[in-house]
Amino acid sequence: MNHDHDDLDDLDRMLAALPLEEPPAGLHARIMAATTLRPEPAFRGWEVWLVGVLFAVAAWLTWIVATIPRASERIVDTLLRAIDHSGLDSEYTLLWLAIGASAAWWISQLSVPASLRERLRIR
Amino acid sequence: MGLALAVELPPVEAPVVDDQALIIATLAGQTDAFGELVRRYERAVYNLALRTLHDRTEAEDATQEAFLKAYRALNSFRPGAKFSTWIFTICYRGCCDRLAKRKRLSGDELPDRADPSAGPEALAERNDEARRLRAAIDALPEKYRTVVTLYHLQGKQYEEIASVLNLPLGTVKTHLFRAKEQLRKALSV
Numbered sequence: 001m002n003h004d005h006d007d008l009d010d011l012d013r014m015l016a017a018l019p020l021e022e023p024p025a026g027l028h029a030r031i032m033a034a035t036t037l038r039p040e041p042a043f044r045g046w047e048v049w050l051v052g053v054l055f056a057v058a059a060w061l062t063w064i065v066a067t068i069p070r071a072s073e074r075i076v077d078t079l080l081r082a083i084d085h086s087g088l089d090s091e092y093t094l095l096w097l098a099i100g101a102s103a104a105w106w107i108s109q110l111s112v113p114a115s116l117r118e119r120l121r122i123r
Numbered sequence: 124m125g126l127a128l129a130v131e132l133p134p135v136e137a138p139v140v141d142d143q144a145l146i147i148a149t150l151a152g153q154t155d156a157f158g159e160l161v162r163r164y165e166r167a168v169y170n171l172a173l174r175t176l177h178d179r180t181e182a183e184d185a186t187q188e189a190f191l192k193a194y195r196a197l198n199s200f201r202p203g204a205k206f207s208t209w210i211f212t213i214c215y216r217g218c219c220d221r222l223a224k225r226k227r228l229s230g231d232e233l234p235d236r237a238d239p240s241a242g243p244e245a246l247a248e249r250n251d252e253a254r255r256l257r258a259a260i261d262a263l264p265e266k267y268r269t270v271v272t273l274y275h276l277q278g279k280q281y282e283e284i285a286s287v288l289n290l291p292l293g294t295v296k297t298h299l300f301r302a303k304e305q306l307r308k309a310l311s312v
C-alpha cells in the first residue's frame with residue numbers, strides 16, 4: 001500500500017519536503033574499509049580452533065608420556081584394545097569403511113548446476 | 124568544405140542496476156557493487172539511526188555496523204526480498220540494542236539523549252520550517268519517531284514499516300496517526 005495522497009494535509013507536505021540529513025563525510029569510506037576493502041584474515045575461525053585443539057591434545061599427550069612411567073606402552077595398549085573392540089581388525093569392517101570413504105569423496109566431486117542450486121536455496 | 128554540425132545529444136545515462144543484481148555481483152567478488160549499495164542506502168540508514176538514537180556519533184557507528192552485518196550475512200539474503208527493508212531492519216535492531224544498553228548503564232529509564240549538536244545557538248536557529256519540523260520529530264517518543272522517519276522521510280510503505288519494526292500493521296498505523304497528531308500540535312499546523 002502506498003501513501004494516501006488524497007488526505008495529504010500541510011503536515012504531510014512538510015514531511016515530504018523535509019530533506020534527509022547528510023551523513024558525515026567519511027562514513028562511506030569507513031563502511032567500505034570495514035567490509036569489502038578489509039584484508040582477508042590468514043586463517044578462518046574454525047581453522048584457528050582446530051589448530052588450537054590439536055596443539056592442546058599434543059601438549060597433553062606429551063605431558064602424560066613425560067610424567068607417567070610406561071605411559072607410551074599403556075597408550076598403545078589402550079589403542080589396540082579400542083581397535084579390537086571396534087572391529088577395525090576385521091577385513092569386512094575395513095572394506096565397508098573404504099566403500100563409505102570412496103562414496104563420500106565421489107559425492108564431494110559432483111557439481112550441481114547453478115539453476116538447481118538457486119532453486120534449492122529458495123526452498 | 125567541412126560541414127560542422129552542432130548536434131546536442133541527450134546525456135547518456137548508465138542503466139540503473141537493481142539491488143538484487145548488485146547483491147549477486149557482490150557475492151561474486153565485485154567490491155564496486157557493494158559500494159553502490161552503500162551509496163544508495165547510507166543516507167537513509169544514517170537518518171533512521173540518527174532519529175532513533177538522537178546522537179550523531181552513535182548513529183554513524185550504528186550505520187557502519189548495519190552495513191557490516193549485512194555484508195557478512197549477504198549469503199543469507201532471500202532472493203526477491205527488498206534490500207532496503209532488510210538493511211533498515213538490521214539498523215533498527217542495532218539501534219534498539221544500543222538504546223537498551225544505554226538504559227542498562229544508566230540503571231533507569233532515561234529520556235532520549237539530546238543531540239549534542241543542538242546547543243542553544245542551534246536551537247535558536249530552528250526558526251524555519253524544516254528546522255522546526257526536525258525539532259518536533261526529535262521531540263516525539265522513540266516509537267513514534269521511528270515510524271514517522273520510515274514512513275515520511277524514506278517513503279516506506281506500511282507493510283515494510285511493520286516488517287522493519289516487527290510490529291502489527293494496525294499498531295504501525297496507530298503510531299503514525301498519534302505521531303502526526305503530536306506533530307500537528309507542536310507545529311500548530
